[in-house]
Amino acid sequence: MIHICFDLDGTLCSSTNLGFQSTNLALKTNGKRLITLEEYESCTRYDTITRFGVHLNNGSGPTDDPEILSEARRIGGEFENQYTALVSPATAPFFKGALEHLKTLKSPTTTFSILTNAKKEYAEKVLDVNECTSLFTSVHGADSAQCSKPLPGGLNLIMSENSATPQNTIFVGDSLSDGEAGVNTGCRTVGCSWGAGKRDDLIASGFFTEGVVDDVETLFSTLKNLIPPTSASVVDLQSDCGRGQEHLSARLEEGDVCVYQVGTWMVDSVSVGPGEPPRLLLARVDCLQINWTTDCEHGRILATPVSTRQGDALHIDKDVEYAGVEFGPEQLIARLPVAWADEYAGTLLAPLPEMLPASLLEKEELIVETAR
Template sequence: MLPAILFDLDGTLIDSLELILGSARHAFVGFSGRVPTDEEWRADIGRPLLTVLREYARDDAEADQLLQRFRAYQLEHHDRLIRPYEGIVETVKWLADAGHRMALVTSKADWLAEKALLHVGLDRLIPTVVGCDSCVRHKPHPEPVERALALLGVPAANALFVGDSPHDVESGRAAGVRTIGVTWGAFSREEMERAGADLVIDQVEELRRVVARFPTPTG
């Protein structure tokens, strides 16, 4: 059986870094507490948004205000500032045509992840979405990956998780799936290797080849 493939969204399938950083900057304009730098915010990409905002806010009301400001900018500029990485749509279509079952595993809200997939033309190729609304615990916990495996009906031994952040790698490893780190997103090869990725790739075009290299379990 061909391995199922789980994909992260931001930094893996879509280039949304400018949107993410712009939304964060907008959220913290006029904020009287500690304001994250771009580098600090980049390091938290892959974690649920509200979880990160609560680490800067002094109470839940302040976190909600930051969330509303973040969302306002994000939704206003969403379609203009996200795009699929070059070659991603063609690669995902090739994998689907070859018979690989696929799911999205993201810390983004389910509805927003679905909006992004629709905008870049991946919604029909990856119809199964596990976002932060689908789970109680989030990356780097294994629950999102385990949820995706259950929805696809495949064992961990017959699945790969492709992602650009250490949170993806740690979540996949904890769930028992093999992990492919990518370096075209927000994190470096060194960061992905330190997280324990089974393989790290630098080009979208490598995905077809490396997926074929992972052996199908027997027995």
Template sequence: MTNSSPRPSTVLFDLDGTLIDTAPDFIRCLNLLRHQHGMSALPAEQIRRSVSNGARAMIEVGFGLTPEDSDYLDRHTAFLDLYETGVAEETVLFPGIAELLDWLDQQTIPWGIVTNKPERFTAPLLTALALDTRCAAVICPDHVSQRKPHPESLLLACKQIGVDPTSGIYVGDHVRDIEAGRNAGMSTIAVRYGYIEHPDEVEHWRADQVAETVSDLTNLIQYR
């Protein structure tokens, strides 16, 4: 790390599309549910770009349903039940993330996860990936009254770790992540390798830095 910028007190990550690639399991579950309703599989990329928006987006992509539709709740519940039974069947860390986390550990820089993914899915997923015992903090919507882009979850993570938010970094692949980080007073890095439907929009998110790849992200953190 250079002397051009202070060492970060912590690095917090969004989960889906930033730290881990959960898209394969979302794609598998949505197409399985479509099959159960006599529908053909959708192309993976059509589903993948909406993964960061969660189950609600999956039901809209897969069935054209919104919460106002009478069949929405049944499909939404069925999708989440399918996902819960195989939350980590095909999910993996993005290539290069394992090495980045190892480096943070070696540098004794605490890192954590702040996600809008409910704890019922986050906890078993992190256990399956052997990340649960390494995180200095894991904050889900269950732990706060307001989700991102409100800064409450990031501020709670920093409080648990015992650091000043203004000396930390938050990394995410959605505009709400960058807004949450900015609202918490943290430095922000937007990653373009995640589930971004319109990559050109990233420049308008007002992130402090943008990483095209995990390698870029690693360099931005290591050589601030």
């Protein structure tokens, strides 16, 4: 599974004029200094209260002055109510082509979410007027996440809601705070140069691990290239395979995760093994020593047991012996593609059922277990 989290304003949604005009209206209503478009764009990296604090502080940067922040909270609240009320297909449209690309890219193994420093209510209304709410599994603003980017809390919340991990999450945004939030959570990041952030600044920051793109078309082509091919995102079962070169073991590659059976299993309709109750275990394939003939397969698979699994996230404890288990191809039940972040942490690229068909005389499914 791949989860892609998008910033909203300046990334998917063209709402600069709405935000800029609503900001100056709130400032003017309260008798405050109006700001330039450049000032507005440079401050969109902040949540609303921090941003209005900057505006009320004559553009001198974020402030911790309690009087200024109190006024920023009041005026910012007026801004957000008005800003949200004015959202429409005309004032907050998606950038040309973005919606069509989202619909094409979405799949059972690719999911989307939104994380903005604006209010959640605003984000939900933007999605609603653009008729695309159903494309996103999670939507959060600085208020519902209880923190703003670049702090990692919002992304961590979204990953938790989607059973995602930093290894299989990509964050897309147009400001430095977006890239920094991604780095702070360990996600891969893609920068968009058509929003608030200047292209050179985005690149110089080093926050965007997968590069900075200059148009919507290039963004979605980049994202497509970061998603594993469908053929690599499938659980292969030995029950669907044959013998010899058609055996599942012939598809194994080092780094794959496999499900193998211990205790008791079948070979040519004969029950073999030490006679203990059958169990299905997870392990990472480290070395293959197998020969295949027309209708037979002989040899062994050396593997490292997987210690724990949480959703798609796999973990191998550091005290587990490398290639510490071995088993024959006849014990192989399933092959699962995985992306390893390092020697100990990986992410499954295909959903793993809780139970799989076991190699037994009578048809039976067993729970897939980890070593601990």
